[in-house]
Amino acid sequence: MRPDSEAALAAMIRDAREQLAIIGGGTGLWPGEGLGQRLDTTGLAGVSLYEPEALTLVVQAGTPLHELRALLAAEGQMLGFEPPDAPGATIGGVVGANASGPRRVQAGAARDSLIGVRLVDGHGEIVKNGGRVMKNVTGYDLVKLMAGSRGRLGVLTQLSLRTFPVPPVRQTLALTALDAPGAVAALTAALTRPFDVSGAAWLPGQGALIRLEGLEGSVGIRAAALRRRLAEFGEIVEAADEVWTRLRPAPGEGDLWRIVCRPGEAAGILSGLPAPLMMDWGGALIHLRLPRDELPVLPRFSGHARRIAGAATMVLPAPDPVARRLESGLRQRFDPRGIFTGVD
DSSP: OOOOOOHHHHHHHHHHOSEEEEEESSSSSTTTSSSEEEEEGGGGGGGGEEEEGEEEEEEEEBBBHHHHHHHHTTTTTETTTTOOOTTTTHHHHHEEEEEEOTHHHHHOOOHEEEEEEEEETSSSOOOEOOSOOOOOOOOOOOHHHHOOOOOOEEEEEEEEEEEEEOOOOEHHHHHHHTOHHHHHHHHHHTTSSSTTTEEEEEEEETTEEEEHHHHHHHHHHHHHHHHHGGGGGOOEEEEEGGGGGGOOOOOOOOOEEEEEEOOOHHHHHTTTTTTOOOOGGGGGGEEEESTTTTOOOOOOOEEEEEEEEESSSSSSSSSOOOHHHHHHHHHHHHHOOBBBOOOO
């Protein structure tokens, strides 16, 4: 099933008699997702409106992410939340997963750039929420709700997004001698001072990575101050800007786990685990690979760990009963027939 219009999509959902798997590029599916009859959203593609001077973009959900990046780059602009660069990804899939890259520490997540949506719910009804400008809203904010819903509440058809100017200068400082637990303190020191950091990560062999962006004079002043602040953590060198494209775990053997926590909890979590594949958001995001079916040994912490590749999905600790009840109520409201598949 590959609808080429919103009306055709709505009709398909109304007529559906079996569960539908909502898939764009299919680049970020978790275990248990993609089951059921495939509903391919890539037929809903194209840019409806782009106003560079207003930093506003209205686009169909099935539009390839790489096409949007090229369009924005031609105007010296970008998506501020820096979505991971996955071949075949669509903008609808990116927003549906709330996929956000290193710049989240500065510009926020995908949901923070989303200012309007159109979608088709499980009744087959077309729903619109938000607009084309940033403003305060009253009532139920479907814009924020749909970001990260992973196709469980409805099929995104059109998105309104805020765009950002591309910074004229970028500089990345690296503390190559730091392991992942040791990097947390350095990243925290950079993020909790007025350096306006746009990336704070760790990679094996690269160490702690801290990115500054902006006008040349500003970046130079902040970089010098940051070097003085981080001198106690070891030698500081400059790294190539392309290092930020590596913050996406490569396929491999075993199970891939995604841990989200408070940055201050990262060192304690890592102390009982093997070396991670990467760490981002100042330590708030950790990717870890374990042998098949092995569970991570985790202390009590405020976030969650989810197995996102390998065996069947699992979340640690178990989701809160109140949160489960709220999610169940939302799914009953938007998809009472249970047409849309998804991971609980």
